């Protein structure tokens with residue numbers, strides 16, 4: 047692919063997590079990009095995690111959607127846009143504005159988001175636009191609005207470094223916000239007196255730097271923070287002066303006193319240690335993420351945390367405050383433009399007639415949504431029931447990520463008219479579309495994103511749009527124009543949209559909104575091109591900084607509100623499945639799945655389960671488990687570990703119909719939502735578990751795409767091909783036939799059979815080079831996958847069927863350092879053989895952990911467990 051401009055580095059922003067790292071991208075002479083961290087960006091100061099570092103590997107055209115499609119056939123843009131506009135207009139004319147809906151994404155750029163929201167709320171006149179942020183940030187938004195009167199994140203990233211105590215609640219920062227984690231780890235190293243506490247039922251990589259890990263009962267966070275509020279009061283640790291600025295203290299305290307701290311299931315001594323640490327440390331930051339938000343009491347959990355910070359006045363001051371981490375790169379931008387069904391642009395209130403009138407006046411638009419629209423779970427229910435007859439999904443993959451995912455997929459499949467805008471051709475959702483619209487992606491589009499600390503940064507175009515792909519804002523504006531509203535959507539560039547948004551924010555600021563960037567209202571194209579990262583607000587009244595230290599809130603009486611929280615604990619079912627993320631993959635893997643480097647760390651969906659549970663269920667380590675409930679089923683690789691609590695196994699969310707059809711864990715999640723925010727409880731799915739009765743297990747590699755036909759399979763890319771884990775309940779009649787179908791060949795394989803051990807191995811060579819191989823066994827296939835992967839495409843003979851390296855070649859084992867491809871076995875040998883017991887020493891010897899640093903927590907834990915094993919042996 048040809049870069050847009052010359053060889054100079056272009057500043058842009060990473061498209062993955064909400065840390066919002068600055069990236070320097072240098073187009074390479076031979077095509078592609080060289081990517082490094084931007085040393086001048088305040089979020090990362092030159093650092094990148096492994097996902098950011100591997101961005102260049104995800105830019106190929108493989109799998110891209112390059113032209114519009116109508117019912118599967120390629121179509122021109124005019125035809126596709128005409129059809130979309132006509133069907134939406136007809137549906138609205140016949141069934142009213144609420145019979146159509148948009149489901150959008152926190153991975154939209156702010157400009158895309160603004161345009162989608164304007165079309166739905168101001169022109170179609172419905173608020174049926176919701177976003178995947180409903181699955182992600184809705185409880186934080188609702189908690190903020192209850193307490194502050196506005197959706198404001200009070201603090202800054204530097205607070206983490208300035209705090210004396212940082213509490214991570216339901217956040218696996220080491221894997222999900224790695225650069226922020228590195229900043230925290232560096233601050234702790236520089237100032238060893240600093241304390242870190244992790245509150246998570248699971249022992250995660252983030253516990254690596256923790257002084258205390260509270261493995262509380264899942265869902266009991268509100269009980270924990272209520273216990274803290276009661277303790278704050280008992281000790282007189284409240285801030286008397288600050289209490290003057292608050293309402294609701296007595297009621298909140300009373301509810302807290304009535305709460306039984308025993309509900310947390312924590313040992314009394316541990317609980318006391320935490321309460322003492324929190325109460326006796328002034329500079330405290332409480333950082334929280336999906337362990338809080340994704341719960342049927344997520345909003346209450348948020349307010350239980352905010353209550354403690356408000357009562358102690360520890361908010362909006364250096365090193366102090368509650369801090370809600372955003373997941374997606376532009377979750378914050380989406381909230382700013384009012385992308386949620388219950389919000390209005392620029393943090394204005396959709397339920398306030400004066401706000402609605404002001405926005406409609408500004409837009410000079412023909413309509414205005416009369417009130418909130420349907421939230422994600424309700425929206426897909428309305429699709430299922432035929433109340434929504436035309437649906438446009440943009441930049442998200444709900445058939446894989448919504449709770450009750452199989453039912454959501456069926457609902458989409460049954461809808462009269464479904465449009466999907468995506469970069470990729472084949473996802474669980476694109477497969478269900480009547481019209482597919484090809485969108486440009488990262489590095490191909492211009493716009494802005496806002497990170498977790500309210501910092502707005504530019505994403506810049508570095509590469510030309512591939513094929514016929516177009517920018518999302520333009521696609522939406524083109525449809526709006528065809529619906530008869532050209533004048534409201536007549537921008538020529540994202541810069542003009544940004545300027546309009548900035549002007550509207552000035553009006554919002556005058557109405558009392560915290561979000562005001564009107565200083566940029568007159569911005570022109572050149573200034574937009576040169577825009578440096580900045581913190582909002584940016585207005586004549588104030589620029590950047592923290593919120594609420596002055597005790598002035600955005601509520602009608604200006605007071606902060608403490609909210610009484612009465613924790614409800616769901617009764618524990620036999621198994622309560624926790625779900626979340628792994629270090630090197632992003633959501634449904636449409637982009638990270640293209641990188642061999644990112645696919646090395648974890649190549650398969652898995653189930654972390656406690657040894658007691660595994661024993662009782664007769665689950666074999668590295669075998670397969672079948673999970674089911676009345677909504678769906680899944681088959682996952684068993685990983686026996688005491689990192690999780692008995693009864694509370696964990697599974698990652700990343701696998702889909704494209705990569706591992708039986709690994710779609712969202713199909714098991716019930717559509718239970720928080721009553722205030724409408725956010726689903728994605729961290730707790732009641733499930734039953736049993737061993738998957740596999741008659742055979744297989745492992746395959748191939749230089750060309752594979753077509754597995756068996757109950758269990760999971761594919762991952764390799765340099766020069768792909769690998770697949772396989773398993774089936776019945777033996778195929780003929781392994782050669784099975785392998786030929788799998789690899790799409792009629793060639794004659796090399797075969798090695800060991801009938802006694804039930805082992806079967808087949809290899810297909812082409813011109814003396816290994817084209818594909820299948821290894822089958824009656825038990826989980828034991829062979830060095832990293833070794834076998836290196837054989838693909840190489841010159842080979844019958845010895846390829848040995849499955850392990852010769853004695854002179856050490857086996858790397860599972861990859862730990864994805865940047866340099868260093869495996870667990872090499873690191874273990876360095877620890878035990880060479881006596882290296884620091885991450886630095888291992889880095890010096892092997893280079894592991896010396897590039898992006900994402901694997902440093904795992905290296906440290908390998909050292910710790912090796913030392914512990916040595917001590918136990920002595």
Ligand SMILES: Nc1nc2c(c(=O)[nH]1)N[C@H]1C(S)=C(S)[C@@H](COP(=O)(O)OP(=O)(O)OC[C@H]3O[C@@H](n4cnc5c(=O)[nH]c(N)nc54)[C@H](O)[C@@H]3O)O[C@H]1N2
Pocket residue numbers: 063064182215216217218219221222223245246247248250263264265266267335336337338372373374624625626627628629630631632633729
């Ligand atoms: N590598 C990677 N990074 C990502 C993403 C990705 O896909 N991959 N996605 C991004 C996005 S959109 C998001 S939203 C963030 C999510 O970032 P995080 O919220 O940090 O990640 P999760 O793994 O979803 O869940 C965090 C933790 O919540 C814990 N948890 C579950 N139930 C409870 C509970 O009841 N109480 C408490 N205290 N904890 C609980 C889980 O055990 C888990 O360790 O990550 C962002 N960053």
Ligand SMILES: Nc1nc2c(c(=O)[nH]1)N[C@H]1C(S)=C(S)[C@@H](COP(=O)(O)OP(=O)(O)OC[C@H]3O[C@@H](n4cnc5c(=O)[nH]c(N)nc54)[C@H](O)[C@@H]3O)O[C@H]1N2
Pocket residue numbers: 151152153154178179181182336340373374440441442443444446447448449467468469470473485486487488518625626627632633634635636637699711712715728729
């Ligand atoms: N069980 C369970 N379910 C969960 C969660 C969980 O923890 N547990 N987490 C939830 C959370 S927090 C989140 S954020 C969601 C994420 O879930 P999704 O948003 O569904 O996941 P993604 O894979 O990020 O989907 C983004 C899609 O947009 C496409 N895309 C990328 N860039 C662009 C672009 O510029 N334009 C367009 N038009 N398309 C683009 C990608 O190819 C991809 O298909 O999952 C939620 N679901």
Ligand code: SF4
Pocket residue numbers: 060061062063064065066067090093094095096097098099222223224225226
């Ligand atoms: S921490 Fe990693 S994924 Fe997140 S923005 Fe930075 S480089 Fe991207």
Ligand SMILES: [Mo]
Pocket residue numbers: 181182183373374
């Ligand atoms: Mo998210």
